[in-house]
Amino acid sequence: MRRVSKIAAAGIATAALALSATACGSTSSQKDSGTSSSSSAGGKGVKIGVAYDVGGRGDHSFNDSAARGIDKAKAEFGGDVKELTAKTTDTEADREQRLTDLAGAGFNPVIGIGYAYANSMKKVAVKYPNVTFGIVDSVVEGPKNIDNIVFTEEQGSYLAGVAAALKTKTNHVGFIGGVDVPLIKKFEAGFNQGVKDTKPDVKVDNQYLSHGSDTSGFASPDKGKQAAQGMLDNGADVIYTAAGSSGTGAIEAVSGKKGAWAIGVDSDQYQQASLSKYKNAILTSVVKNVDIGVYDLIKSIKDGKPLVGTNSYPLAKGGVSLATSGGFIDDLKSQLDAAQKKIVDGTIKVKTTP
Template sequence: MKKLLAVILFLSFTIGTACAEQPVVGFVTGASGLGDLSYNDMSYGGIRKAQQEFNFKLIVMEPEKDGESTIEDFTKLINQSDILILIGAQHAKLVKTTAPKFPDKKFIISEVPVDGLNNVSSVSFKQGEGSFLAGALAAMCSKTGIIGYIGGTPVPQVREFEQGYVAGAKYAVPGIEVKTAYVSPLGDFSGFNAPAKGYNMAMGQYNDGADVIFTVAGLTGNGVIEAARRSGKYAIGVDSDQDSLAKGFVLTSMIKKMDITAYNELKAIMQGKFTPGPTSYGIKEGGVSLSEMKYTRDKIPAGVLEKVEDIRKKIINGEIKFEFREDAQ
């Protein structure tokens, strides 16, 4: 276990209950932990909002360097908590193994659907839809006819980003070339915590002609964004609005509203409305979107944003359908 921030940020205001009676939420971050300016921080923001409203204790646990948590450490956290919320597909097996042993605890896992367990609620996102929009925008803004994609590790969720991005790019510009790469192999989640590698890989793609790179790699993506800034090219951020990390060099960000879903899931439990099983959020449900592009909007060619908006509407009404293929290479 890299860090255990024990019972942090406990709000001390009273609402008529003794501290011992307050619920305890255990939060297991995804790979790279807090401070990634991406999915972990966004989820944490939603949890903190819920904490301010419902006054629970919070314990934050960050995974090992490989991005995974041991069953021993997680069991300790379960014994200290009433509600467990985990971020990242790598934690699915952990939840499936432990949840049946602790039927009195509530589990929330984000990024992967989990069904069939009465005490587990899961949230997933139709990231392929949002990535379709990002790919279309990247292709229409490219001047070289080459764009790139850098993922943390090829788990299905990250590959869905890639497939959506490539599909959207080729829908908008059929002749576009898309270079794809992953920072670490399948099973190794360190690819989400390696900004130096992200920087070097991005510089390689830029040197090979790419002028827009979409990064889905947690903290590693900060290195990709820095490479965009230094090379004068574009990066596309992910999960949170990362446009301000390099103003004018982050073309857009494909936002997943993980703060809203974390808040909603905790709120449901606190109000006695817990519903087990999977929930999926796409463009239509307001779960994924592109950023406002306030630092790049004036640089985007005329008519491109109108075309992106038209594609967005076609996804919502079903005229454009993206389906992730796990067996695709």
């Protein structure tokens, strides 16, 4: 089993694409599972099959981060790309069919963007042992042809908590999660710990937009806006949202209150053209470099040495980071650097559950 290497170098290379990649693709969160976009480079290169989570390309967050890695690989290696996007109404059968359609059409790798594909990928991977599958944010036990791409979201979120605690004027901050699943609980746990370790007297509000199997919390900007507005009305002046495209609604709400700050997630949301009118309210973003993991997998297929097993991208290797666009956290650099050093050397153990 080959392990991840040279992640930091890949992170530098992919960062250059961040400004351009999100300008492409659909912004619909309700695309039918049969809808796709394809591109070709003379039939050569790698045939990349992608199954996005709800929101798909254009979510300004998690899916767009993955798309940057796909775009980078496509530009370097050529080939074909087929992209399918989940709906909030998806069943397990829908997800299984989506992966089967990609594998059956000869795409390799087939990448599931999001933990929701875990059970269906376990079934489909067994049926296509000669195809390498990749899944982001989950570990699928059993099949040997899966690359489990995971990140230490709690570590990046801890740094966001430090920044929030140091920037709040009201001693009151908030966290909004898309769905109350273990993955998003990692964001909540890290953020809360970062706040409390920095300033124990700061109040933290925590709220989720949907629950259980209802994934609408990842694709409902109206819900994000409403939740953020409620927190602002209750006195919070820094709000961190980990909720896919729902976060755009939260950022909009925060931008309407003078002196309040939003913290973005997954992509550097300050840099996104579609959010430019709100950018002066975006304190920072917890960047989750999904593009690095996705690119590494595609490159491994191109090199004939497929990545499989569990490959983790932590803070120490550039898997997560805190964006500095806008310069709004420049005055916190010494404190943030100190916190990051302690996380990396193990002095601070960041919790993964609240």
